[in-house]
Amino acid sequence: MSTPRYxxxxxxxxxxxxxxxxRLAQFDRKVVVLERHALVGGLNSYYKRAGRRxxxxxxxxxxxxxxxxxxxxxxxxxxxxxxxxxxxxxxxxSFSEIVFPSARLEFGNGFTRLSESVERxxxxxxxxxxxxxxxxRAFDPFAPDLADRSSRVELRERGLDPILADMxxxxxxxxxxxxxxxxxxxxxxxxxxxxxxxxxxxxxxxxKTLLDVLVKRYRELGGELRTKSGVQRILRDERGARAVVLxxxxxxxxxxILSSAGLAETLAxxxxxxxxxxxxxxxxxxxxxxxREPQRAVGHEATITFFSRADRFRYGPPRSGELVSLENGxxxxxxxxxxxxxxxxxxxxxxxxxxxxxxxxxxxxAYVAAKARCSDTIAAAAAAIVPDPRPRAVFTDAFTPRTIRxxxxxxxxxxxxxxxxxxxxxxxIENLFVIGTDQGLVGIVGTMLxxxxxxxxxxxxARSA
Amino acid sequence: MTREEIIEAIKDIIxxxxxxxxxxxxxxxxxxRDQIELDSMDFLDIVMELRKRYxxxxxxxxxxxxxxxxxxxAYLGPKLAGKSLKVGV
Numbered sequence: 001m002s003t004p005r006y007x008x009x010x011x012x013x014x015x016x017x018x019x020x021x022x023r024l025a026q027f028d029r030k031v032v033v034l035e036r037h038a039l040v041g042g043l044n045s046y047y048k049r050a051g052r053r054x055x056x057x058x059x060x061x062x063x064x065x066x067x068x069x070x071x072x073x074x075x076x077x078x079x080x081x082x083x084x085x086x087x088x089x090x091x092x093x094s095f096s097e098i099v100f101p102s103a104r105l106e107f108g109n110g111f112t113r114l115s116e117s118v119e120r121x122x123x124x125x126x127x128x129x130x131x132x133x134x135x136x137r138a139f140d141p142f143a144p145d146l147a148d149r150s151s152r153v154e155l156r157e158r159g160l161d162p163i164l165a166d167m168x169x170x171x172x173x174x175x176x177x178x179x180x181x182x183x184x185x186x187x188x189x190x191x192x193x194x195x196x197x198x199x200x201x202x203x204x205x206x207x208k209t210l211l212d213v214l215v216k217r218y219r220e221l222g223g224e225l226r227t228k229s230g231v232q233r234i235l236r237d238e239r240g241a242r243a244v245v246l247x248x249x250x251x252x253x254x255x256x257i258l259s260s261a262g263l264a265e266t267l268a269x270x271x272x273x274x275x276x277x278x279x280x281x282x283x284x285x286x287x288x289x290x291x292r293e294p295q296r297a298v299g300h301e302a303t304i305t306f307f308s309r310a311d312r313f314r315y316g317p318p319r320s321g322e323l324v325s326l327e328n329g330x331x332x333x334x335x336x337x338x339x340x341x342x343x344x345x346x347x348x349x350x351x352x353x354x355x356x357x358x359x360x361x362x363x364x365x366a367y368v369a370a371k372a373r374c375s376d377t378i379a380a381a382a383a384a385i386v387p388d389p390r391p392r393a394v395f396t397d398a399f400t401p402r403t404i405r406x407x408x409x410x411x412x413x414x415x416x417x418x419x420x421x422x423x424x425x426x427x428x429i430e431n432l433f434v435i436g437t438d439q440g441l442v443g444i445v446g447t448m449l450x451x452x453x454x455x456x457x458x459x460x461x462a463r464s465a
Numbered sequence: 466m467t468r469e470e471i472i473e474a475i476k477d478i479i480x481x482x483x484x485x486x487x488x489x490x491x492x493x494x495x496x497x498r499d500q501i502e503l504d505s506m507d508f509l510d511i512v513m514e515l516r517k518r519y520x521x522x523x524x525x526x527x528x529x530x531x532x533x534x535x536x537x538x539a540y541l542g543p544k545l546a547g548k549s550l551k552v553g554v
Contacts, residue, residue, distance in 0.1 A: 027513045071502065079483060080506055456509055461525055 005253040006030050008459045009244055010451075011231055012260035014042025014408075015444055016436030018214040019451030020258050022081050024459055025223035032252065033223065034244070036230035036409065040215060042260065043408045043415065044444060046208050050395050054288055056407070058207045059304060059332040059349070060200035062175065063193075063445045064090060064109060072198060073190075073445050080452045087213050089204035091338040093303035096200060098167045099385050100308050105167055109199030122164045132158055136193060141186035149185035166313035171195055171306045173315040174330050174351075176442030178282060178416035180316040187442060194443055200303060202337045210444070231261075234270040240430025241270060256459045260436035260451070262410050263418050263427065270429055274418075280317055281414035283401035285324045285354035287375040289389035290396070291346035294335035298387045305331040307385045318355050324374045325353040326381040333386075348389040350378050356401035356412040371398045416442060425454040433458045466545040471538050474545070475531075477552040478514040482507055493534040515541070518551050 008024050010017045013035035024031040039045055044057030063074040078085055095108040103121045107114035111133075118129050132155070151172070155165040169183065172191040177183035183191070203209035218225060233245040234257060243253040259266040264274040295301070308328035318325035329352040335343040362370055375398050379390050401413030410417065417437035425433040433454055441450040466474065476488045479501070486501045497503055508528055515521045521544045523531075530540035 027517055071504070076504065076506060080510070082481070452506075456506065460513060461509055 003243070003251050003253050006032050007254065008256040008258060008455070009034065009252055009254040010258045010260070010435075011244070011266070012036075012042055012436070013040035013215075013225060013227070014260050014436060014447070015044060015210075015214070016260045016439075016447045016451035016454075017042075017258070018211070018218055019077075019081060019448040020435055020455040020459075021223045021225070021451075022214065022218045022221060023452050023455040025218055025221035026082065027460060028222075029459065031223055033218070033225050034229045034231055034246070034252075035225070035227045036247075037407060038227050040225070040227065041207060041211050043404065043410075044207050045211070045407065046206060049397055052290060052395065053206065053208065054397060055207045055334075056286075056399060056403075058202075058210075058444055059330065059351075060093065060202055061088075061090065061210070061445065062191075062195055062200060062443045063198045064092065064201040073194065073449055074198070077445055077449050077452065080456075081214075081217065081448075083213060083217060089209055090201040091204055093200040093202075094301050094336045094338070096304035096306075097302045098171055098306045100163060100167055100170075100313070101311050103163055103167065103311075106302075107196055107199075109201070111197050114196050118164065122161055125161050125164055128158060128160050129164070132160060133197075136189050137197070139186075139189045141189045146186055151183045151185050151188040152181075154185050154188070163311050166308070166311065167306075168192070168196075169315070170308050170313045170328060173313075174306055174328075176416060176446070177315060178414070178419045178421075178437070180280060180282070180419075181314055184421075187440075190446065191442070194445065202334065204340070206334070231269060234259075234266070234432065236270055236429060236432070241432035244269075255431050257432050258425075258435045258451070258454055258459065259427075259432065260434070262408075262414070262436075263420070263422055263434050263438040264411055265409055266427060266432065266434055266438075267429070270427075270432060272429065274420075281356070281410075281412040281418065282315075282317065282416060283354050283356045283404060283413040284351050284415055285359075285374055285378070285398065285400050286349055286351040287371075287378060287396060287398040288347060288349045289379070289393040291348060291389050291392040292394055293392065294343045294346040295333040295348060295387065296336065297346070298392070300333065300387050301336060302331075302386075303333055303336040305333075305386055307331065307382065309381070315353075317353055318358075321355055321358055323355060323358045323370055324378060326378065328352070329378065329382065331382060331386045345394065346389075346392075348386065350382050350386075352378050354401050354413075356405070356414075359401045359413075360405075367400075367402070371400060374398070410437075425458060466542075466548055466550060468538050468542075470550045471541055471545060472534050473552065474519075474550055475511070475534060475537050475541075478511050478518070479503070479507075481514065482510045491534060493538075496532050497534065498532070519545060519548050521545065 007029035010033040021033040230247040235243040334347040404413035421440035
């Protein structure tokens with residue numbers, strides 16, 4: 001039997017891989033998406049415990065702009081995938097907040113709530129904040145050949161109150177920075193727009209709704225999806241990547257391989273190494289509590305709460321090798337998204353920075369004990385900011401950098417990938433490209449757009465003749 | 466394909482890509498992107514649909530020929546000669 005040959009092979013059935021697969025299948029390319037696990041989704045997936053479905057990753061679908069705005073990332077993405085917005089069954093947030101010791105900001109879908117909130121909390125910053133927003137609206141983060149720029153420096157140069165600057169950075173970093181204590185300016189612009197100018201919603205059925213829509217669309221177009229098909233090696237010759245070898249030894253050939261495995265991870269599969277500065281990768285610890293009643297029953301109405309327990313926000317791994325950091329984090333109350341019927345129970349998730357190496361070295365018993373202990377300490381630390389879920393909990397589950405590494409294959413269980421991005425998708429090896437987090441677009445919408453853009457550029461436009 | 470058929474072919478492709486756009490009053494000499502919401506990603510889709518439906522190959526440096534409907538007719542006329550219109554695919 002001859003070796004199967006494809007126009008393109010996609011590694012990973014996460015959001016970027018499925019989006020890339022749809023684009024290719026849409027134009028009759030013979031494409032296969034390979035997924036190591038039985039379930040699709042990668043970092044953003046779901047699992048069942050005690051008869052309930054839990055989402056990993058996805059807190060919110062960002063970029064939820066008004067339906068009438070056509071030039072926004074979500075609208076462009078859905079157009080490229082030819083998916084009707086209605087099938088996502090989007091439910092909008094109530095509102096969200098950023099809570100620091102000496103100030104609190106609220107924001108909703110659309111910009112008014114944030115601008116009013118800034119005016120109340122930082123009346124002296126009104127003009128400087130307006131200028132920042134104007135700059136963010138005017139900047140083109142997708143322009144070619146932009147240099148890396150620090151958002152901390154950009155905000156400082158605009159003379160913004162340091163606490164206000166840190167509050168904005170807190171939300172931006174948490175929703176998409178792979179860098180310690182900073183975020184690249186173009187990413188800040190993208191995140192600022194998607195969080196504050198557009199907003200949050202959640203598909204009615206959570207991440208599963210979204211994944212089901214993508215898989216259905218991909219299959220209808222004739223795309224091939226192989227789960228439980230991990231890639232052990234990428235074969236190459238002097239002209240570049242040529243084929244992949246699956247864990248079971250099957251060889252699949254293609255002159256175009258799009259990988260969502262991460263840049264360093266992809267190069268390792270191809271027998272290469274990445275020469276990158278030894279910056280730590282950021283990973284998280286997250287606990288979900290199912291509570292007897294929705295959060296609004298105890299007076300908590302915010303959907304997402306970004307918090308820092310110090311006015312100087314420091315985004316990064318825990319100091320001194322601790323398992324988790326209690327300095328800052330994000331709380332997501334899924335039951336505060338709009339719903340058709342009042343929810344009969346609640347779900348509160350708290351996410352904090354974690355130290356991957358500390359989690360990796362625990363033996364099984366110590367690991368289980370550490371999960372319980374850390375869940376306890378983060379709930380206690382956040383109790384001044386959101387209602388403590390523990391007395392109301394009917395079920396608790398946690399994930400760690402170990403869980404993330406298992407489901408994504410990312411070094412150190414990195415959530416936002418390597419600090420070094422490859423904006424053009426090129427890996428240095430011909431025919432082999434990165435998509436998803438390490439290409440540089442973040443968030444669920446960003447990562448899907450990454451799959452679309454890289455498929456367009458490297459597999460469709462470049463190979464249309 | 467006649468001039469009218471080429472215009473219909475392009476409009477049908479645009480309708481597939483952007484179903485919510487109103488295509489009833491397009492001016493044939495004005496740039497498409499000045500009349501309806503189309504970005505460079507959408508232009509790639511027009512090219513890809515032309516390839517898929519009619520087997521027409523358009524190199525990247527010639528995408529600009531498709532900026533107006535008149536441009537489409539001039540550029541695609543020879544390439545679509547002898548081919549028949551396919552709509553609603």
